[in-house]
Amino acid sequence: MKIAVLGAGGVGGYFGGRLAAAGHEVTFVARGEHLAAMRRDGLVVESVAGDFTVDQVKATADTEEVGEVDYVLLGVKTWQLEPAIASLKPLIGPDTAVVTTQNGVEAPHQVAAAIGSTAVLPGAVEVIAFLDGPGRVRQIGGGGKLTFAEWDNRSTARVERLRDALQGSGLIASVATDIWAALWSKFLALGSVGAIATLANAPYGVLRTRPGTRQLILDSMAEIQQVAKASGIKLPTDAVDTTVAFLDSLPEAGTTSLQRDINAGRPSELEAWTGAVVRIGRQTGTPTPLNTVLYELASTRSQIG
Numbered sequence: 001m002k003i004a005v006l007g008a009g010g011v012g013g014y015f016g017g018r019l020a021a022a023g024h025e026v027t028f029v030a031r032g033e034h035l036a037a038m039r040r041d042g043l044v045v046e047s048v049a050g051d052f053t054v055d056q057v058k059a060t061a062d063t064e065e066v067g068e069v070d071y072v073l074l075g076v077k078t079w080q081l082e083p084a085i086a087s088l089k090p091l092i093g094p095d096t097a098v099v100t101t102q103n104g105v106e107a108p109h110q111v112a113a114a115i116g117s118t119a120v121l122p123g124a125v126e127v128i129a130f131l132d133g134p135g136r137v138r139q140i141g142g143g144g145k146l147t148f149a150e151w152d153n154r155s156t157a158r159v160e161r162l163r164d165a166l167q168g169s170g171l172i173a174s175v176a177t178d179i180w181a182a183l184w185s186k187f188l189a190l191g192s193v194g195a196i197a198t199l200a201n202a203p204y205g206v207l208r209t210r211p212g213t214r215q216l217i218l219d220s221m222a223e224i225q226q227v228a229k230a231s232g233i234k235l236p237t238d239a240v241d242t243t244v245a246f247l248d249s250l251p252e253a254g255t256t257s258l259q260r261d262i263n264a265g266r267p268s269e270l271e272a273w274t275g276a277v278v279r280i281g282r283q284t285g286t287p288t289p290l291n292t293v294l295y296e297l298a299s300t301r302s303q304i305g
């Protein structure tokens, strides 16, 4: 099985690293010092599920050098998608599947606009992993699960092969019966808590126990539910309860990646989180007054650093 990991950061490095360690032919498309370090020293993975090093890493900055593969694991951040998508073409053969891992609900559509929806397996990742220096990935929790499916949720050989490869590599793989409901269910959590956590600059333990901020999270989720409905998404009836239980289960001192990025003055995924709630709300004629305020204030905050 030939796999290209385009964007070898927390997600790409961890999932790609485990697939490579299990013997699959994985090529990492990376750049800068990270690429140099992987070529020189291999990919070092520190993980709560067991540390390992992938020696003799196949890594390049150029997708032309990789050629056609069976699967592309797209591991870039949402704001890095455009150039990454533009570099996909040399990797794509007649049955190549590009697996998206980005938070939010728009990445599969952005990729499909360039290469067609039949080449895309929309995916959602559960892990807490990050680059801990060039050539080094750290996974500190979150399991290591990829939920994915064909665009139309049909069962195919390539979906089963990928599931088996992930499971055989010490990862958790779940083929969704409705991948869009799965992506939007996760979006209920991101879209609601991300901007609120950023503006309050508070961890989960505070946000969920303070009645006012807890209610804001619930009100934001209610808007996202309406946007999902207007987009034709059939969320499970217990989607909000499940999401609230998930947020309640996160560590008290935990923070969202959105607030960490904005606090550090880095580019953030705000456009793909609350920005997308507002944008898709507008496209579907669904009012999102709370998320509109959250988006404007969080955008202003990220602009001033």
Ligand SMILES: NC(=O)C1=CN([C@@H]2O[C@H](COP(=O)(O)OP(=O)(O)OC[C@H]3O[C@@H](n4cnc5c(N)ncnc54)[C@H](OP(=O)(O)O)[C@@H]3O)[C@@H](O)[C@H]2O)C=CC1
Binding pocket: 006, 007, 008, 009, 010, 011, 012, 029, 030, 031, 032, 034, 075, 076, 077, 078, 080, 083, 084, 087, 101, 102, 103, 125, 126, 127, 128, 129, 130, 131, 269
């Ligand atoms: N990390 C996590 O625990 C989780 C992340 N996600 C989602 O997964 C996605 C990826 O996140 P994450 O892994 O944290 O991101 P990272 O920033 O850790 O990794 C992205 C990597 O892609 C590289 N990259 C970007 N564009 C290109 C390109 N054109 N060619 C080659 N390399 C490129 C970046 O390099 P450079 O640094 O040079 O830009 C970086 O190494 C996000 O949408 C995130 O929301 C979802 C669940 C959990």
Ligand SMILES: CC(C)(CO)C(=O)C(=O)O
Binding pocket: 103, 189, 190, 193, 194, 255, 256, 257, 258
């Ligand atoms: C679900 C959530 C919000 C948990 O922190 C997340 O995935 C993130 O912060 O990126």
